[in-house]
Amino acid sequence: MAEVEISFDASRIDFDKTSEVIKASYWGEGRTDEIHRRAFANSLCLGAYVDGEQVGFARVVTDYACFAYVADVIVWPGRRGLGIGKKLIQALLDHPELASVTGFSLRTSDAHSLYKKFGFVTSTDGMYMRLARQPATHE
Template sequence: MEYEFDTDPARIPRDAVWAWLSTEAYWGRTRSRADVDAQLDSAWRVVGVYHPETGRLVGFARAVSDGVTFAYLADVFVVDGHRGQGVGSRIVRTMIDEGPGAHFRWVLFTRDAHEVYRRFGFAEPDETAMVRPASSS
């Protein structure tokens, strides 16, 4: 199946992104709808993946960046029924290798997809990286 990959933020169906993040994503369930909308509004770049016949969103990613040297990859997902067909890898390739941030330093957080991201050059942080965890209050 030939999916359509598009980086137009105006085309992203916010209801579909919200529905997936708020019910399926272990990392997204604590956000409110207003939070997700604010993140979409301020995203540096987005990638939407659309079914060729129905036009429905089947995959998504967003990035935050300074636009010069650094970017954070977030909220990468592929809906059930479309996984295992290379959609996730193509989302990441479209976002980081085929976009304006191809030479940036990219970071991301994942609990369970380390091997997927290693294929794109991601590795555990080096001695220059530190992370301040979110506060619980």
């Protein structure tokens, strides 16, 4: 496989393809392009590229000081299993603007082994709380 390039340049991200691939994922079902536009605009996003073609995406929601929430880490079908997800996560953890962040979190139902390689652990400390609710409708 050719060299994988990681870039934080949001202008390089193929929005349509990225939105399409995320909407086809188990966690992106029901999302819209408009939701993705807002989410991406309010996140630090990065893409993975092979020969200039985007093959992966990830984003982090952060205050750039204390916390970061990793979201939408995805590698295009046909490019999975090649280490691209690892490169995306490593790039996020190495980003200089996230150097002071001590609390990274995320949710996954199928990629625990990927994140464990970077020191993520399943929260069982009784401190993590979550509120799940239906989105408000705007009429």
